[in-house]
Amino acid sequence: MNQTTSTAQAPGDRVGPGGLDPSLLIACPTCDALQLDRPVPAGARARCHRCGTILMAPREGAMTRIVMLAATALVLMVAAVFFPFLELSAGGMVRRSSLLDAVLAFSSGLLLPLTFAVAALIIVLPVLRLASILYALAPMALxxxxxxxxxxxxxxxxxxxxxxxxxIFIVGVAVALVKVAGLARLGIGPAFWTFAALVLVTVLNDTYMCRLTVWKTLEERRRP
Amino acid sequence: MTSAQGNDGAQVLTARQAGLVGCHSCGRVHPMGTPRCSRCGAALHSRMPGSLQKVWAWLFAGIVVYVPANIYPMLLTTSFGATTENTIMGGAVELMHHGSYGVALIVFVASVLIPVGKFLAIGYLALVVDPGSRLGGRLRQGQDLHRRQRLFEVVEFIGRWSMIDVFVVAILSALVQLDFAATINPGIAAVSFSLSVAFTMLAALSFDPRLIWDAEQDLH
Incomplete structure (x- = not known):
């Protein structure tokens, strides 16, 4: 892919401070520097001329791709929660646990609040985030x-x-696997792989997403 | 890189200097005094009100709960009737004795180096951007601003990864329930450790990066 990086232009002396039209400008969210809001071609990146933060990086067909990836991730999430995640066997005993078991590990006594926190961090919030991305962007893609x-x-x-x-949870699983490896025989269930795929899809999704372009598209497609 | 850094100086006009306010989430520019962004609906502030106070408050809360996280056990391992308690450091040391240096390093980095590094980095940034503090005026060149910006980005990115240790404890205690042979249960330190991570994440989120760049005016 041909990626050019252009540095956004300062409004400079061409417009006096009195006569700035806010709708033609962007303020860098990181450093507050004003720059002219000019169209950025797909595949190029616009950087703030002062702090170098990437302001815009639009890509061809990004909306459709984000929506597809978010939908995929949601399906994978459902599979990951209900299928067995890991299997441990030692001395003739087998223990299977799903993602829900990992969440419920803290459900005794003083640790109970942590159950809710872990459930939120690894299941509820990712699902909520994917669902709201789908809700906001599916009409844009269509x-x-x-x-x-x-x-x-x-x-x-x-x-x-x-x-x-x-x-982060998936890396935690990897660490835990090494920790128990000496203790017992380990089997990896289907949910582990779906969850790993889910993570990959989510990371891809975040790299495709150019926030400023999303906001602009949302603004343009306002209901009349 | 050079073009971005060579530009430091006179021709930079910030939204605040122009009597405008830029949205911190979508970059839309509005006249000063507009309450909400017309594009994304976020509350508009030229600079986050009370940003530094919030940063200090969350940071201290994070440091305070990090203390019990290190004193109390994170893991309770019961094997053939005998229970051993592992603190965060103890767990890393034990992994090293087993010869898994790589994992011991991951655990040590994620639960000791990163949290402590984060406390220091956030404290440093909050001190250095505060015009009222003694450290505030010590800006020698524009390079320093980019360095501070990068430090902030690193802190923001890396903060969530400390949660790894809590997840490891959750997985271990769900998995290792083999009755007599071995059981692993979570210790109370898991709670204070995750609180510490959450509080430092909130400290980083309350920090307004535009404060870093306001120091540029003092340079000229």
């Missing part, structure tokens, strides 16, 4: 007007981004 609460849904998806920790 070329429709935006959904009634599309803006709120995408804002929710953005707010949830740091708190959806599915990919």
């Amino acid at each position: 070329g429709w007007h935006r959904a009634r609460h599309g803006v709120a849904a995408f804002r929710l998806a953005e707010a949830l981004r740091p708190w959806a920790m599915a990919e």
Whole structure:
């Protein structure tokens, strides 16, 4: 892919501070520097001229791809929750556990609040985030007007981004596997692989997503 | 890189200097005093109100709960009737004795180095951008701003990964329930450790990166 990186232009002396038209400008969310909001060709990236943060990186057909990936991730999530995740056997005893068992591990006494936290971090919030991305972006991918609460849904998806920790959980599983490896024989269930695929899909999705382009598209497709 | 850094200086006009306010989530520019962004609906603030106070509050909360996380056991392993308690450090040391240096390193990095590094980095950033503090004025060149920005990005990115240890405990205690041979149960430190991670994430989220760049004015 031909990727060019262009540095956004400062409004400079061409427009005096008195006569700035806000709709022609972008303020860098990271450093507050004003720059001219010019169209960025697909595949190129626009960087802030002051701090170098990537402002826009639109891609061809990104909306469709994001929606497809989010839908895939949701399906994988359902499979990952209900299929057996890992299997442990030692001395003739076999123990199967699903993702739900891992969540319920803290359900005794003082540790109970942690059950809710873990459930939220690895199941509820990722699902909620995927669902709101689908709700906000599916009409965009299909070329429709935006959904009634599309803006709120995408804002929710953005707010949830740091708190959806599915990919961290999968690395945790890898660490745990090494820890028990000496203790017993381990089998990896189908849910483990679906969850690993889910993580891959989510990471891909986040790299395709250019937030500013999404916001602009949502604004353009406002209901008349 | 050079073009971005060579530009430091006079021709940068910030939204605030122009009497405008930029949306922190979508970049849309509005006249100063607009309450909400017309594009994405986020509340508009030229700079997050009370950003530094919030950062300090969450940071101290994070440090306070990190103490019990290290003192109390994270894992209770029962094997043939005998229970051993493992703290965070103890777990890493034990892994090393078993010869799994790689995993011991992951655990040590994720649950000791990263949290402590994060406390230091957030504290440093909050001190350095505060014009009221003694450290605030020490900006020698524009390079420093990029360095601080990068530090902030690293802290923001890496913060969530400390949660790894809590997930490991959850998986181990779900999996290793082999009655007499071996059972693993979570210890109370898991709660305070996850609180510590959450609090430091909130500290990083409350930090307004635009404060880093406001120091540029002092440079000229």
